[in-house]
Amino acid sequence: MSQDQNDALPLVVGLTAVLVLFSLYAVFIFAPTERVMGHVQRIFYYHVASAWVGFLAFLVACASGLLYLAKRSPRWDRVTAASVEIGLLFSTIALVEGSLWARPVWNTWWTWDPRLTTTLVMCLYYATTLMLRRLGGSEERNARVGAVLSIVGFVNVPIVFLAIRMWRTIHPAVLTTSGFAVAPRMLVALLASLLAFTALYVCLMWTRIRVARLEHDVSALRHRITATRP
Amino acid sequence: MSYWRSVAAIVAKDVLAEARSREALSAMLLFALMVAVTFNLALELRIDNVLQIAPGLIWVAFVFAGVLGLNRSFAAEQDRACIEGLMLAPVDRSAIYIAKCISNTLFMLTAEALFLPVFSVLFRVPVGSPALWLVVFLGTVGFASAGTLFAAVAMNSRAREILLPLLLLPIVVPVLTAATRSTAQVLEGQTLAAYAPWLRLLLAFDIISVVIAVLTFEYVIEE
């Protein structure tokens, strides 16, 4: 990673912090209180933002998987690995937040509702691909297989989206054919949260990829040293 | 050797090997039956609720048995390094995939064809309708096409038996959904118009799955 890129990181972090603070203001002060559920409904903003960032991360992983297979550069594998990890992090956060919201509102921690089930299944799939990398094998093979798995695995995302249409569900639909089913000030808070979380995603990716690069350098250096040992 | 002749040769090899030993087939059939019986014990099936549970039960049995068969299909190749021999053949790697997919589908269909009559007797559910067999066929192709790809991925790994189902099942969620829904509708005697959308979904999944697998198989199998 070039020195210039490393110098830009504090700027990005600073911008992220600003966006996060703004989103917190939007969520807790600007957004109105929901009539039926009360304040607990505010979980909605971070819940949806987490879920969306999860999907974004898996989309990026799919794209970088394709790029890896096309160019065979290790850099794309690092992007794939980082994006899958971070996507899994945000998807899990979304599931937990959803559960914490469901308990007071639906009176249960979990239901085998299609949206929840397909999301859980998606998380299990990507967790498995991460586990696969730890089971050994050459870096090149892991990168190749990881690329294919993240390309094919992206089909999970439309499955989660269409779960609402394929089954009957108690999960509320925000995005309908007639536009956003959400009040204007809530929309602002939602967009603020989305922006903040996307910025967070960029920060996390940055640091994670930097670590992956370091790992690569360390292992390469180790190889060079042991290769010349008598 | 031309592409399709290579495919046919690999399929013939698999079928011949299986016909001699009948290992995979008997394992799959017995496992499917065991699953059905276990479910019966666990769920206390009675005559009045059989039709509600039968579709799910059938497809769970097929999935478990299918995973068993898929695991063995590549495990058998690894024994004595057959897979390297196959890869040295001067033919596109995707031929190996197509052949494996065809033989896996054939074995699964055979096991299912033996399972369903027994299931019909045990649970008093009619299985004669051709629509049911169409659903079974389309669902099996979808399952086997994705399964063959992931079996190749899991093949070289230590945790092969765990990895295959963990990777495969999320991807075949559309197949399972469409298959169980349309099976339920067929068993209830509904018209073709009722379950045609599910059949279309299955067909679309099958085609997309095979295409993607053919495109990505070579990246998964090179050493």
Add this chain to the structure above:
Amino acid sequence: MSNLVYLAAAYAVAWLAICAYLFGIARRQRRLERELDRLQRTVEGKTQQGETVR
């Protein structure tokens, strides 16, 4: 209003998870940088002794 507990918990979970992840990355980074330093010193040591390290 015990519902506020759930609200607080949800936001806490999100931030804790993200911070924990970042902390883990930072720790890995420091460990790797130390390791890289150590390896680079080994390489320099070897080249000074006349060994070739390609």
